[in-house]
Amino acid sequence: MIKRLIALAFAAAATLCSSVALAAGGGPLLDSQVNINDKSSLQRGAALFMSYCAGCHSLGYQRYSRTAKDLGLSEEQVMSYLNFTGAKFGEHMKASMDPADGAVWFGKAPPDLSLVARAKPGGPNWTYTFLKSFYVDETRPAGWNNTVLAGASMPNVLWGLQGIQRPTYGEHGEIAGFELAPAGSQTPEEFDRTIRDITAFLTYVGEPAALKREAYGVWVILFLAVFTFLAWLLKTEYWRDVH
Ligand code: HEC
Missing domain, CATH: 1.20.5 (Single alpha-helices involved in coiled-coils or other helix-helix interfaces)
Known part of the structure; x- marks a missing residue:
């Protein structure tokens, strides 16, 4: 009896976990393997985020000064390598783009990403899988679609690093996989590290106190x-x- 109850509890837990992982809709989420205690990963992630994402996305709850302190960077380093908007050291990390312009250009304003790594089902794995799941789709206005967020209005800004993913279709016309053509400037392993670093940085931004709490x-x-x-x-x- 007890054995059966235990088996039942395990089965329930397993169903719960798989439904959480699949909740994004586009198949199972990948394991991001982020480690927010890896300072160099966070530093690389911050630099990548500021070069590739901060043009459109704000981190409205995160200050440059806090980032410097938590990531072990000096004020000079942050102001010369991470701040491209002319904001002051103590200010929040706001996008260079006005959200109203974004809404006009992309059909949807790029959302603030302060909490995205916490808010999505699957946590950081959602962001990681999202960044890896862009594919060409000529029917979309920007030419890109995404298996995690169908009809996403964000263009694949990392395609130069990743290469261009083209879908391969299964028997029933569903997307079965991707092929890379042409390949990007990074190998698939290097690209995985790139998006892991960005995701790690966003995970840290989602809860800066986690570094201290641990x-x-x-x-x-x-x-x-x-x-x-x-x-x-x-x-x-x-x-x-x-x-
Ligand atoms: C050219 C502008 C632009 C750039 C650059 C950009 N994004 Fe986006 N992003 C968008 C738009 C627009 C959306 C809204 C997509 C939608 O909901 O259809 C979005 C959505 C997202 C989402 C989903 C957020 C949510 O709440 O649904 C994530 C995560 C994200 N972007 C991460 C990134 C990361 C990481 C980078 C840098 C590698 C980046 N974006 C670069 C425009 C951009």
Whole structure:
């Protein structure tokens, strides 16, 4: 009976997990393998984001100064390599483009990405898979479509690195896979690292306190271990008289 209950609980958990992963609609999400404790990944991600994405997308809750502090960069480094809008060091990382213009140019204003890595089903995996899932589609205004966000109005800004994905179709006319033609300036492995770094940066931006919280966690566990040991010593001390 208990075994059966346990099996049932596992089955329920598995269904729940797979439905979360599939919720995006375009098939299973890929594992982004982001590591927000990898400072160089975050630094590369920040640089990539500011070059390729910040023209259109704001990080409205994130300040340049906070980014500098958390990523171990100096004010000079941030102001010369990450800030292209002339914003002040203490200001938020706003897109160079006015959202109203974006709405006119792309049919939809590019959304603020401060929280995107937390807000989507599947968390960071959604953003990672989205960045890898652009393909040419002549029927779309910008010439691009995306299997994770069907009809996306964002053009594939990373195509020069990734190459151009062309869909291959299965028996029922569904997209079965992609072929790269022409290839991009990066190998598929290098491109995976590129989008992993961007996703890691957006994951950090979604919850900057996570960096600190995880560091505190170690101390909390250590404290609990020491405290448990002391409590145990005290207990043996008291019980010695009782016996
Ligand atoms: C040329 C302007 C432009 C650039 C550059 C751009 N995007 Fe976008 N992006 C858009 C638009 C427009 C949308 C809205 C798409 C839609 O919902 O149809 C979008 C949507 C998104 C979304 C989905 C957000 C949501 O809430 O649905 C993500 C994630 C995203 N972009 C990430 C990026 C990243 C990362 C980069 C840099 C590698 C980037 N974008 C570069 C225009 C842009």
